[in-house]
Amino acid sequence: MRRTIVATTLLAVTGLAHAAEPIQVIEPATITNPEMVELGKKLFFEPRLSKSGFLSCNSCHNLSLGGVDILPTSIGHNWQEGPINAPTVLNAKYMLAQFWDGRAATLQEQAAGPIANPKEMALEHELALDVLRAIPGYQAEFSEVFGDKGITLDTVTEAIATFEETLVTPNSRFDQYLNGDKEALSTAEQEGYALFKSKGCAACHNGPAVGGTMYQKMGLMQPFVTSNPAQGRVDVTGKEHDRMVFKVPTLRNIELTYPYFHDGSTYDLKEAVIVMQRVQLGQELTDQEADRITDFLKTLTGEQPQITLPILPPSVAGTPKPQPFAK
């Protein structure tokens, strides 16, 4: 049976057979460099890193909304329609690589992308740096944090990545359960977790982030029908067997990070569960099984980062001006 072969392969790949639990607890952030975190937070909320002066990282990775924009695909510069669903920045540090196709190795490498991307913030790196360098408050803060290095693409992205590393969501009810508090989950939720393991979901969605540990084909057992043109990892590796292969997304805070899948094709978590079982595992779930797994997934919502809104240093007369209506 195809199903058995796949499941066995997956178990072999991930070593799940020997792990006590496929999911590990999310640890609270330990902040060793609070000044850099604070600077990175400012940059994460900084619309002057966009050509329009209007879009910041937080526009698409809204920390009021689980680190996403709750849209099927994002709105970028000049209201351009983005190509793919925006993944959450929460717990992104646990990902084996960044982006759906893993084309950025680290958070720091990733952060350079959206600033200059003409469909996102649309501001060439040199111009973005010119803006920051012409804001006295940033001059002072970068030299406090980075000394002589000053304001460069490297220091900007290092600060942003350092901030993003703090964006973890510990202490979900599921983590309390993992830590031994069996009352933390209802019976229905515990049944859901058991099904999540027995049905094979945990073969792909595992590790502390319940995802982000591997790439897998979307539509392993049955094709995933979508009008979204993204082809996944083949664009990175050039290998045909990587067509429609995507990073397995985190299921932490999945109740918040609708709509689902790289094409944002459904807002309904239960529907996403049913689709997964069908296209990835070649099976149908009963209605009740789908409900139980959905119940379990909602226990993965952790404590959201408590963010005090940064107060951004003002521009001065000489600061390059935003160009909101330039194409």
Add this chain to the structure above:
Amino acid sequence: MRRTIVATTLLAVTGLAHAAEPIQVIEPATITNPEMVELGKKLFFEPRLSKSGFLSCNSCHNLSLGGVDILPTSIGHNWQEGPINAPTVLNAKYMLAQFWDGRAATLQEQAAGPIANPKEMALEHELALDVLRAIPGYQAEFSEVFGDKGITLDTVTEAIATFEETLVTPNSRFDQYLNGDKEALSTAEQEGYALFKSKGCAACHNGPAVGGTMYQKMGLMQPFVTSNPAQGRVDVTGKEHDRMVFKVPTLRNIELTYPYFHDGSTYDLKEAVIVMQRVQLGQELTDQEADRITDFLKTLTGEQPQITLPILPPSVAGTPKPQPFAK
């Protein structure tokens, strides 16, 4: 002399001749209804109050940026270019009425405007209420705060207005000075304040918000040249003498609320000061006088509200979906 007549009229109108100081201290917010403030904060940050699911009050009144969007005119739904510069929401409770032309009497009345405005959030009120009513977290929070009243345009706008009333910026260096700490301002800044009074600025910019106490013609002594079509209060009153009459804007936090004037025509505060003296008072300032007044204006930056980013309650499968790319 025209100048004398104008100045005398202004003094008579505002009763300045008898006031010890034309500017009063901003008091810290006293919060009597923390639950309503918290709910109002959520709504202020709520992009699901827009058709696109992308724009919230905070998009244009960014509390990281002095309560404005730092753009000449705003970006609205579908990247439409707004008609007029977005004023700050900071200290808005001190305004005699809301909007540049005063067409909303209260903050509560104002708050209904942008949600349904097709150039701003573009979501008809009934649809906005349908969205909120279909979010379980809001159902619960509205009944806690408003009991049986539930989720209506009235309760939504009351909560937003109650939050906005907390957005004050006390304890600026100028307030410290007013409270008796003469060291709080440098000699240059004190000279600037003296000029602000003696040149006639305080005739229009007065009260705790250093503005917001009256309407005045823009271009009283010399025409203000602009390509912006806004005509001011004539649109509200229908009276010809109200053409180009605008609410005198607050100068609190003016260092943050660039660009300046209802058309956002300059990012340079000193230039705004020079323009004011010319068009409103029919005089030229020396370069040094303009510098001193600008120095003084920068002392009006107060403590910005400390906002903990709200965590918004999630949509569920049945919640009406945003329509980011519907025109």
